[in-house]
Amino acid sequence: MAERPYIVGNWKMNGTRAMLSEARAIDRAAQRYMKVEVAVAPPYTLIHAVHREAEQIGVGAQDCHPGAEGAHTGDISASMIADAGAKFVILGHSERRQDHGETGELINAKIESALESGLRVILCCGETLDTRDAGKAESYVLKQIEIALPLFEDPGERLTIAYEPIWAIGTGRTATTDDIASMHGAIRELLVKTYGEEASAQVRILYGGSVKPDNAREILATPEVGGALVGGASLSAESFLGIVVGASESEEA
Numbered sequence: 001m002a003e004r005p006y007i008v009g010n011w012k013m014n015g016t017r018a019m020l021s022e023a024r025a026i027d028r029a030a031q032r033y034m035k036v037e038v039a040v041a042p043p044y045t046l047i048h049a050v051h052r053e054a055e056q057i058g059v060g061a062q063d064c065h066p067g068a069e070g071a072h073t074g075d076i077s078a079s080m081i082a083d084a085g086a087k088f089v090i091l092g093h094s095e096r097r098q099d100h101g102e103t104g105e106l107i108n109a110k111i112e113s114a115l116e117s118g119l120r121v122i123l124c125c126g127e128t129l130d131t132r133d134a135g136k137a138e139s140y141v142l143k144q145i146e147i148a149l150p151l152f153e154d155p156g157e158r159l160t161i162a163y164e165p166i167w168a169i170g171t172g173r174t175a176t177t178d179d180i181a182s183m184h185g186a187i188r189e190l191l192v193k194t195y196g197e198e199a200s201a202q203v204r205i206l207y208g209g210s211v212k213p214d215n216a217r218e219i220l221a222t223p224e225v226g227g228a229l230v231g232g233a234s235l236s237a238e239s240f241l242g243i244v245v246g247a248s249e250s251e252e253a
């Protein structure tokens with residue numbers, strides 16, 4: 001892999017202050033794996049506290065509102081999460097697209113707001129099983145990404161893509177490494193076509209969907225896999241660090 005592998009824990013709607021001990025354990029251990037970039041995205045309520053614990057790992061958010069401020073009861077803006085210590089935000093996760101009807105247009109507005117606040121963006125994409133069975137997975141996923149690319153003039157480290165097939169999220173079922181390599185290859189081609197070889201090389205493409213310590217090494221050694229976006233297995237330091245170790249080993253392989 002050209003860049004350091006990037007392992008990101010998406011805690012989703014999990015975690016109270018009791019989880020801070022896990023964050024601390026992840027942070028301390030991550031210092032032994034400097035070849036791997038490690039980050040977590042806790043719920044909003046824990047961003048600042050995790051940021052205060054973190055010396056080594058990155059801290060991010062799982063979403064943001066597209067507006068800068070104003071009368072939006074219950075919402076959180078990109079500048080607020082940046083102020084709390086977040087350095088990145090996950091946008092377009094399939095759970096938000098499904099649970100909150102998020103469209104590409106809304107996700108683009110959120111991306112603009114995130115970039116204005118100096119945040120890096122992890123843009124999620126992924127197809128349903130029906131779409132895959134219909135043979136349309138690739139065109140569907142590429143369309144989800146393509147609509148957002150003009151917002152990143154110089155993607156540099158600002159943009160990370162996370163390919164997460166919906167049928168593999170939280171199901172214990174992972175895509176085959178052939179499926180992953182083929183989709184990541186198609187995404188890479190789109191990035192090269194859009195930004196050119198050099199600029200697109202800095203954009204990592206993560207895989208997400210039932211990544212665990214026992215499959216991490218194989219997945220992370222797959223061509224064009226630049227890291228993992230981890231849900232369930234990121235909730236304990238032990239299993240999350242197992243994935244970090246897998247990333248470190250696949251880097252050395």
Ligand SMILES: O=C(CO)COP(=O)(O)O
Pocket residue numbers: 010093164168169170171172208209210211229230231232233
């Ligand atoms: O959605 C995911 C990460 O964003 C993946 O979740 P799981 O690792 O629990 O399948």
